[in-house]
Amino acid sequence: MTGAISSRRDGHVPVLLPEVLDHLAPRDGALYCDGTFGAGGYSAALLDAARTRVVGIDRDPDVQVHADRLGQRFPGRFTFLRGRYGSMDEALAEAGLEGVDGGVVLDLGVSSMQIDIPERGFSFSQDAALDMRMERSGPTAADIVNEFSEADLGAIIRDLGEERFWRRVARAVAAARREAPIESTGQLAAIVRRVVPTAKDRIDPATRTFQALRMFVNDELGELERGLDAAERIMADGARLVVVSFHSLEDRVVKVFLRQRSGGGARPSRHQPETAETGPQATFTLITRKPVVPGEAECQANPRARSAKLRAAVRTAAPAWAERAAA
Ligand SMILES: C[S@@+](CC[C@H](N)C(=O)[O-])C[C@H]1O[C@@H](n2cnc3c(N)ncnc32)[C@H](O)[C@@H]1O
Numbered sequence: 001m002t003g004a005i006s007s008r009r010d011g012h013v014p015v016l017l018p019e020v021l022d023h024l025a026p027r028d029g030a031l032y033c034d035g036t037f038g039a040g041g042y043s044a045a046l047l048d049a050a051r052t053r054v055v056g057i058d059r060d061p062d063v064q065v066h067a068d069r070l071g072q073r074f075p076g077r078f079t080f081l082r083g084r085y086g087s088m089d090e091a092l093a094e095a096g097l098e099g100v101d102g103g104v105v106l107d108l109g110v111s112s113m114q115i116d117i118p119e120r121g122f123s124f125s126q127d128a129a130l131d132m133r134m135e136r137s138g139p140t141a142a143d144i145v146n147e148f149s150e151a152d153l154g155a156i157i158r159d160l161g162e163e164r165f166w167r168r169v170a171r172a173v174a175a176a177r178r179e180a181p182i183e184s185t186g187q188l189a190a191i192v193r194r195v196v197p198t199a200k201d202r203i204d205p206a207t208r209t210f211q212a213l214r215m216f217v218n219d220e221l222g223e224l225e226r227g228l229d230a231a232e233r234i235m236a237d238g239a240r241l242v243v244v245s246f247h248s249l250e251d252r253v254v255k256v257f258l259r260q261r262s263g264g265g266a267r268p269s270r271h272q273p274e275t276a277e278t279g280p281q282a283t284f285t286l287i288t289r290k291p292v293v294p295g296e297a298e299c300q301a302n303p304r305a306r307s308a309k310l311r312a313a314v315r316t317a318a319p320a321w322a323e324r325a326a327a
Contacts, residue, residue, distance in 0.1 A: 011039065011111075011112050011113045011116055012038055012039040012041060012111045012112040012113055013041070013112070013301075013302045013304070013305075014039075014041030014042055014045070014107070015107065015244060015294065015298075015302065015304065015305045015308045016244055016292065016294055016298070016305065016308055016310050017041060017042070017045055019292050019294075019310055020042055020045075020105060020107075020242055020244065020310065021045055021046070021049055023240060023242045023287055023288070023292075023310065023312035024046065024102070024103045024105060024240050024242055024312075025103075025240060026046050026049040026050040026052050026102065027050055027052065027102060028050045028051040028052070029051060029052075029053075030050075030052055030053070030101050030102030030103075030239075031052070031053045031054075031055070031097065031099065031100050031101055031102050032046050032052055032053070032054045032055070032100070032102040032103050032104070032105070033054075033055045033057065033088060033092065033100050033103075033104045033105070033231075033234070034046070034054055034055070034056045034057065034105050035057045035085030035088055035104060035105065035106045035227060035231075036057070036058065036085060036105075036106050036107045036108065037056035037057060037058040037063055037066070037067060037080065038058065038063060038066070038107065038111040038113070039063065039066045039111060039113060040056060040063075040066045040067065040069075040070045042105055042107060043056045043070060043078065044070060044073075046102075046105075047070070047073075047074045047077055047078060051077070052077065052102060053077050053078075053079075053102075054074075054077065054078050054079075055078075055079045055080075055081060055092060055095070055097055056070070056078065056079070056080045056081070057080075057081050057082075057083055057084070057085050057088055057091060058080075058082065059082070059083060059084050059085075059134050059135045059218075060111075060114065060134045060135065060136070061082065061135070061136055062113065062114075062136075063111075063113075064080070064082070067080035068080075079095060079097065081095055084223060084227075085106060085223065085227040085230070086222070086223040086224075086225075086226030086227045086230060087226065087230060088104070088227065088230045088231065088234065089230040089233045089234045090230075092234055098234070099234075099236050100231075100234045100235050100236060100239055101236040101238065101239050102239060102240070103235070103239045103240035103241060103242065104231040104234070104235060104239070104240075104241050104242070105241075105242045105243075105244075106224075106227060106231075106242075106243045106244070107244045108220070108224065108243070108244065108245045108246060108247070108250050109220075109245075109246045109247065109250075110122055110134070110214065112304065114134065118185075119131070120132070121140070121141060121142075121185055122210070122214060123185065123210075124185045124186065124188070124189035124204070124206050124210060126185070126186075127184050127185055127186030127187075128184060128185050128186075129142065129183065129184060129185075130142040130145065130182065130183060130184055130185050130187075130188055132213060132214045132217045132218070133217055133218070134218050135218075138217075139217065140217065141188075141213045141214070141217050142181070142182065142183050144156070144213060144216060144217065145173060145177070145182050145188060145213070146177050146181050146182060150170045150171065150173075150174040151170070153169075153170045153173060153174070154166050154167055154169070154170035156212050156213065156216045157169050157170060157208070157209050157212045157213075159212070160211065160212035160213075160215040160216055160221075160249065161208035161209050161210075161211050161212030161213075162208060162248075162249075163196070163208040163209060163212065165195060165196045165197075168195040168196065169191075169192055169195060169196060169209055171195075172191050172192070172194060172195045173188070173191055176191050185210075188206070188209070188210075189204070189206040189210070192205055192206040192209045193205050193206055196209075211247070215249075220250070221249060221250070221253060224250060224253050224254070225253060225257075228241075228243075228253070228254070228257045229320075229321075229322035230322070232261065232283050232284075232315070232320040232321065232322050233320045233322050235315040236315065237315060237316060237317040238314060238315065239314070239315045240287070240312060240313070240314050240315070241284065241312060241313050241314075241315065242310065242311075242312045243310070243311050243312075244308055244309070244310050245308070245309050245311075246304075246307045246308055246309075247307065251291065251309045251311075254311050255291075255311065258284060258286060258311060258313050261282060261283045261284045261313075261321060262282050262283075262284045262285055262286045262313060263282055280318070280319075280321050281316070281318035281319070282316055282318060283315060283316055283318045283319075283320060283321060284313035284314065284315060284316060285313060285314045285316060286312075286313050287312040287313055287314060288310065288311050288312050288313075291309035291310060291311050292309070292310040292311075292312075293308065293309055293310075294306070294308055
């Protein structure tokens, strides 16, 4: 497992790697899209497993060094595209790479490199500027915290952080910023800790507020919805979709998408005409009815794996629903 070893050296241990490979079933000559390239752990494993071709996509400019390394190791078989996986169909078309007949893989959330570099502002374990932008452009978490109304901030913390004490947090932030702008991760974490009690699980009370801001700053759920639609558009008959999520809100989006596209309201047969009652044809067949989760050994070795859930499906030959919606 060369990919896993090199990625570990670079600070990100790929989660559920053998299971991801198993569900993608790499084939010689097939094209795969790794929409969340990171340190390239999945891409490297796909390139190692067969004579595949892989396109890696990532919105974070810092991953370029990992992409360059992989390009040198697998000349002519690996392409890196800097951008968002939510528009992977456009990015691939622009690069002249159409017809993803192998599969698409998404490994959601942040990489260990992003968390571990304090200046990226994702983590409260060290004090740093409150940034959280994967792309290093656009509004920062500090902009949101200092400029959004108390009500809007509260809604973000409630909906994306699932924080029970969202009202208290929003009120405390609004009071603190009247004194001075909130500019650092340490400042924000201290404000949250003052008003949110530590639960039995001992998880830092600031965790849910930080998660909410990160998801908002990077529009993570919006990207996921657009990315699943885009994957449906570019995948050929028989290509596989594998998504690893780390959060119940993300997993719900994947579950609902796959349930709908694999049968909910779809026609039982491709030969049966579409009607108002039967709806469009299924574009996916589920491989996983229940999500695949890591075993105890992986969770022990890599605590980040603990909340991971993998869902997978195979593309059918039916036309993409997303195209119908866009038309
Ligand atoms: C969990 S890491 C992926 C790790 C990778 N599987 C590996 O083995 O090294 C997630 C990566 O996805 C990227 N990312 C998150 N959302 C993205 C999006 N909408 N478009 C492109 N890249 C995204 C992040 O910048 C990060 O590098």
